Amino acid sequence: MRRPGPRAVHARPGGRVGGDQDLTDLLDGRYGAPRTLVLDGFTDPTVDESRGAALLVPFEDRAVTLRAWAYGDQWVGTGTARDAEGIERPVLVVAHREVPEPSAVAPDEDVDWMERLIRITGWNQPARRPDLDWAEVESRLGTALPSDYKRMAETFGEGGYLGLNQEPWTSLREDGLLIWAGTEHEDLYCWRTDGDDPDRWPVVVRSFDGEDVPFDCRTAEFVCRILIDPHHPFTMARYFDTHWFMNYRERG
Numbered sequence: 001m002r003r004p005g006p007r008a009v010h011a012r013p014g015g016r017v018g019g020d021q022d023l024t025d026l027l028d029g030r031y032g033a034p035r036t037l038v039l040d041g042f043t044d045p046t047v048d049e050s051r052g053a054a055l056l057v058p059f060e061d062r063a064v065t066l067r068a069w070a071y072g073d074q075w076v077g078t079g080t081a082r083d084a085e086g087i088e089r090p091v092l093v094v095a096h097r098e099v100p101e102p103s104a105v106a107p108d109e110d111v112d113w114m115e116r117l118i119r120i121t122g123w124n125q126p127a128r129r130p131d132l133d134w135a136e137v138e139s140r141l142g143t144a145l146p147s148d149y150k151r152m153a154e155t156f157g158e159g160g161y162l163g164l165n166q167e168p169w170t171s172l173r174e175d176g177l178l179i180w181a182g183t184e185h186e187d188l189y190c191w192r193t194d195g196d197d198p199d200r201w202p203v204v205v206r207s208f209d210g211e212d213v214p215f216d217c218r219t220a221e222f223v224c225r226i227l228i229d230p231h232h233p234f235t236m237a238r239y240f241d242t243h244w245f246m247n248y249r250e251r252g
Contacts, residue, residue, distance in 0.1 A: 023078035023092055027069055034067035038079065052077065054095035064088055073097050113220035114151045120227055121156075128157030129166065137167050141178075146191065146198045148220040149180055162189075162223070162236075175212075177204060180219060187234060189222070205234055 028034060037047050037055060041064050047053050052068035055077035066079035075095045080088050132154055138144050153166055162181055169179035177190040186208035191201035203222040205213040213233065215222055226236050
């Protein structure tokens with residue numbers, strides 16, 4: 001059984017769908033930050049099948065601007081392309097997407113989860129916050145902090161959908177929790193601060209309805225798993241598995 005190929009729709013002025021910016025705003029509000037595949041007629045040379053290349057198929061070399069979102073087993077793209085008469089028009093295109101399976105890890109495998117997170121997100125930029133003064137932060141908090149969290153904060157900065165705190169919040173400290181991140185769904189990602197070794201603190205999610213959900217893993221492993229495992233209870237992979245990092249403060 002053959003899968004249908006990419007489907008492109010030209011949105012003409014005066015129709016139900018507005019211009020390029022209207023389409024982008026509509027999808028942006030529903031699916032989160034997009035990745036730019038084509039800008040001013042130039043295709044990003046890093047685009048491949050894992051980053052939405054299937055969306056380019058209907059246009060050959062006629063795409064002018066194209067942005068992509070990952071949504072479940074589909075790629076969704078919008079932008080502008082030239083039609084057969086050379087007129088630039090807004091377009092909406094949908095293509096099949098292979099949803100990646102979570103990477104298997106043997107129980108005794110020694111994994112550098114921060115390195116895996118960097119590969120998953122395709123991170124290739126300099127560290128955003130290499131100047132964080134952890135000695136001062138830890139002195140103020142009265143405790144050392146997990147090393148993978150510190151690497152994550154230095155590398156990625158604040159993040160977007162996953163709001164990575166540059167200093168843990170202490171509002172749940174009476175419950176034995178430090179909050180290291182939060183999401184747009186108002187879930188709080190915490191550590192249970194048991195023991196003297198912060199690198200062994202397990203993750204606990206304080207959900208938006210006040211339930212504490214424990215996980216037998218550490219910070220970077222937890223983030224890797226919510227990014228790539230569609231069956232994780234707090235997954236971002238089922239519908240928003242974009243596999244690249246974007247800081248909402250720097251979107252363009």
